[in-house]
Amino acid sequence: MVEKEVIQLRGFHNTYDENGNPDGFEFCVRTRYYKGLWLSQFRVGDVVVDGEVFPKNTVIWNFYGIDYTPEEMYDRMDIYWQVNDIATVKIKKKGGLAQGYHDVEVNFGWVCNYNSEPEKEYDGSGLGNAVGMFGGTHKRRMLLVR
């Protein structure tokens, strides 16, 4: 299942190192766009949780079980992010997040091949030419248990 929202409640939890200590957290997203995307069309920005900024270059995106840095995604014109499939966003943070509610924000967009120049950035966000139409910032208040 997927939820209607971009940020999915299912999949939001801390991650743990080999000793069982929290070393970060992860959550899942979908695009809500009507078509899938080649990974090289995808553009990512920062993740912000409760006001704390996790810069885009420290965030890992996982598609179909494989981790990618933003830099690695740029060159994957062979991986298709199927419409309605989710990606997992992974963030390192010593101690993880505390149990309870968190304001989670994720920024992303994509390059699409119509109605504008494919590589033109209109807002300087680095999130591709589709941001003007579909928005690039997504927020949700989410409850974390573990």
Added chain:
Amino acid sequence: MSEAMKEVKKGAPKRGVSVYSYSQLLGYCMTLEDCFKDIYDTGATCFELLTSHVENYPNPSPAWVDKYWRLCEKYKLQPAEMGHWAETHLHRGPRLTDDEILEQLIRDFKLANLLGFTTLRTKITCINEFCDPEPGWEKYIERALPYAEKYNVRMCTEVHRPTTLTMRVIDEYLEFIERTGTKYFGFNIDFGTFQNKPIPNLPDGKFAERDRRYIEEGYYSKPEDILRVLPYTYACHAKFNYMDENFEEQTIPYKEVLDIMINNGWSGFLLSEYEGPKRDDFSYLSDQLRRQHIMLNRILGY
């Protein structure tokens, strides 16, 4: 009426639905079968699928392909058009080479052929709001023509609002078709290009503002403008924004356009594409689709 005009046999467009109409619901709360079941109720005989609707595109499993054909048979629906994209910016730096673009086009031709589609909505990369194509498009499209013939698919460039049928870009495509003499590249005319009234009851915002602006600034085609592209038009998106309770579309002069097309012998695929408000509300969407197909049924007589 001249003798030549009298000889034109009336056309019989094939009434269909684009699964795009369900794109805010498909995969979220509807399956492909749910869409087909709803399409069957409209009396449509054919459909459009986008490549994204093909499970595990571009490599669907044989099990999915089998299931797809079973659904076509069960709901008596003929594959009409597959919407795909001629992507040209899939890596850093300059655009893809013609070889790379061609490789993707051939991949999609094979897929369309496997799934029974004879028409493609080929989205050529554009560089502005009016969908002027990125220069150089004719080089890779021309190289793709023999493969389109081999796999029996017609690439159709979409003429979409605010592009009108009298713009320079249409001449550019017509020149290409006439120069090459091809039957494997043509047009998909989106009926939104004929929209000459604003969408009623649209919430205030940038979409409503743009909707009004296009009309005020004259960015719409006249029904008779379709004649110049009609011989090369293999499919149309029967775009609609609001069907009223009298089964009339309130923003697009459907009867005028369709009468011209039928009287000039057009028998291509006419594929419903709902793009009005509340697309994420199945009951509203399905009611709108049914209303539109009552209108089309009354105009076409079937």
